[in-house]
Amino acid sequence: AQSVTQLDSHVSVSEGTPVLLRCNYSSSYSPSLFWYVQHPNKGLQLLLKYTSAATLVKGINGFEAEFKKSETSFHLTKPSAHMSDAAEYFCVVSDRYTGKLIFGQGTTLQVKP
């Protein structure tokens, strides 16, 4: 079965410093992986997705993620955090047969001024 593990429940960075949100996946095949963001009291918005094309995926708002098969990781990064990046971030894997999304537990990103 596919699964994702987000290694940090809470990450705090200062504005202007890099962001790293870690995600490991478990899958017996090449998975489809997504990062979604949820701002307070809002729905989920897709940041980026990996679907077996380029291993470095660029998303919206300056975020990117790199698929590393050898490490079974799909970490989300951004060179410089903005206050508006403060939100909950979800790493997600798509079930190969059904397309059902399987969510990680989420990482809360705090950005300090």
Place this chain on the structure above:
Amino acid sequence: DAGVIQSPRHEVTEMGQEVTLRCKPISGHNSLFWYRQTMMRGLELLIYFNNNVPIDDSGMPEDRFSAKMPNASFSTLKIQPSEPRDSAVYFCASSLQSGTQETQYFGPGTRLLVL
């Protein structure tokens, strides 16, 4: 496009009452998903439809929950009778079609509180 539309945005009800949540998917999308989000369990898929047909309802907690999709532009999730443990945020999402690489677009959610 207006995106996925959900109503109501907030619902407060008393235990034992019937609750109906509504969703309008993005026009042209063939797949629709209902999720529940709680602090304890995170985001869980309850049920999904493809071309208005329920494909997998294994996530529906119990018989008190039911979902329908009478046409391509409307779906409901009903809880009858409601219980305090049903308090959660319920999201509806739609995608162009079912499949592992399809992006799901989420609505703003319905925040349900059962007293």
